[in-house]
Amino acid sequence: MSTEHPTQQTRTAAVEVHRPVPLTPLPAPLPVVPAGGVPEVTTIVLPDGRTLTGYTVPAAQPAPLTAKPPVSRAAVNIALGGIGFAAVCGGLFLLTAFIAALTAFITQLVILAAVIFGGWIAVQILGHRDRGAGATVNIRKAVIKRNHFHS
Template sequence: MPEGSPVAHPEPPTAVEVHQPQPISLHPPAVPVAALQTHAVPTVASIVLPDGRAITGYAINPAHPEPVAVKPAVSRTAVNVALGGVGFLAVCGGLLLLTSFIAALTALIAQLIILAAVIFGGWIAVQIFSGRGHQGGTTVNIRKAVIKRNHFHG
């Protein structure tokens, strides 16, 4: 408010008394009645102001906010990504072992082919350069021949 306005400030209440009225029963119940649920019937409160006036009304309970769902410390997406990474590493290790096995198998096959070539080549060389003669074949002796008028004279 702007300064100098003629608004009087009331005195704050000094003593407030709160009374809880008791319900008056006109007729005593002949049949015992079950106790009332306290949460079903709101409480009635009376307040006596310093000037003597009494105000009676229902007590207003403060509104409680809805509880917030508790989130886990780690999100499910992060857990799934981490598990996927672990699985990928396991697969990569298996693939590394598989490629090492294939490389070793390829080297073994190459060495067997080279060994076969050396053995077969050695056997051919022995056959060519051996000093033994032919056994049971046809021997052809070539000598100088004279060819006259399409006839062979030997």
């Protein structure tokens, strides 16, 4: 058993060495042979006297242009949006008229409730009272001497 602290122990690990494997070069791609047969071989003599021989490469043809429609898609989308907005405007007008009418109706109901409740309160306060319920005091017979009330 070791007397060293566990963090001071040295550990040996197996070392793996990876060596790169060289890739074998791919062969040059074969020229595309048109359906008509083998392309023609061309020889060019450079100004310094060297001679180059190889296949002719046809010029790249651009993709054919698609015919543009007489009206752009953006214009069609804007027109359709305008037609849809015009179709909705009538419904929006009716919706706002309905909301205004509903608001007026609710306001009238609140005012009517306030008038009825206020009238009920007024009748309760100012209405006819039962005279037998309270004590009646005849003030005409009372005598006031030196700011003191004698009944």
